[in-house]
Amino acid sequence: MSKPSLKTEKRxxxxxxxxxxxxxxxxxxVVDIPPHVSPSGKRVRETHETKTAALNAAERMLRDLQLMGAIRGDGAVKPSGITFAEFAERWLEKQSDRVATGKKRSSSLLTNAYQVKALLKTFAVKDxxxxxxxDIEDYQKKRTVEDACKPPTINGEVATLVQILSWAxxxxxxxxxxxxxxxxxxxxxVSIPTPEEVTxxxxxxxxxxxxLALFLAETGCERTRRFRLSGPI
Known part of the structure; x- marks a missing residue:
């Protein structure tokens, strides 16, 4: 029985x-798995007892990659050459300009900045x-299961991701x-007090x-307006 070749191979x-x-x-x-296809995002080296076992493992992972590419629909898409991190930075600059011209509130920009920071942990180096x-479904799952974030937080982050991609x-x-x-x-x-409880x-x-409390209960005046009307208490 011939010994397996010691030549390094690629799959x-x-x-x-x-x-x-x-x-x-x-x-x-050893099967060397590069970061861009590793589930952990880091380089992984799998050890197998024989070359045949290593080749079979590599071919299985390659088939999984090809199948996932078909499901995801990104195999036929030509890369833009621009990472999400690069483009998100330009998008934030554009939003800053909108704040300067009064088209956007500064508080909204601050919220966007926090949301982009969260998005970068997943999408930073992705074209x-x-x-x-x-990718969005995986992000929602990660933020829900691993990070224990609440739905409004996740939905807000995804909404910002969509805004960035819409500009692209x-x-x-x-x-x-x-x-x-x-x-x-x-x-x-929301627990609303009854008229008797308000009294x-x-x-x-x-x-x-x-x-002031009676006025608010009877009119339902919004918070910012009621403070302007009441002045210091």
Missing amino acids: GPFTIRPRKRDGSLTGAW ISRVVTK QELQLIRQVPRHEGIPVSPRK RIVEHLADRTGL
Whole structure:
């Protein structure tokens, strides 16, 4: 029975080579998985007892990559050459200009900055043309399961991601913005006091504060407007 060749081989992005320890061959084989196809985003080296086992493992992973590419729909998309991090930075600069001209509130820009910071942990080095629906679904799952974020937070981050990609589409850097489904948000339960309860509350307040509380209860005036009307209490 002939011995397997010690020649290093390639299967797609995977490299199959003999394992060495202290400069000597161990008889085992390594499948080198580069960061861009590794589930962890870091380089991984899988060890197998034989070259045949290593080749079979590499071919299986290559088939999985090809199948996932077909499901994701990004295999036929030509890369733009622009990473999400690069483009998101330009988008934030554009939003800053909108704040300067009064087209956007500074508080909204601050919120966007926090949302982009969260998005960068997943999409930073990804080509903007390769962000597809599956990526958004995976992001929603990660933020829900691993990070324990609430649906409104995740939906806000995804909304900002969509705004960034929409600008990329406007500039003809991508063909289309991937579709996605937002995470359902349970309606907030608001406890509204009855007229009798309002009366009892007002009775225990100082005259001016009680008058303001009664005014709010009867008119439903929004928070910012009521402070302008009431002045210092």
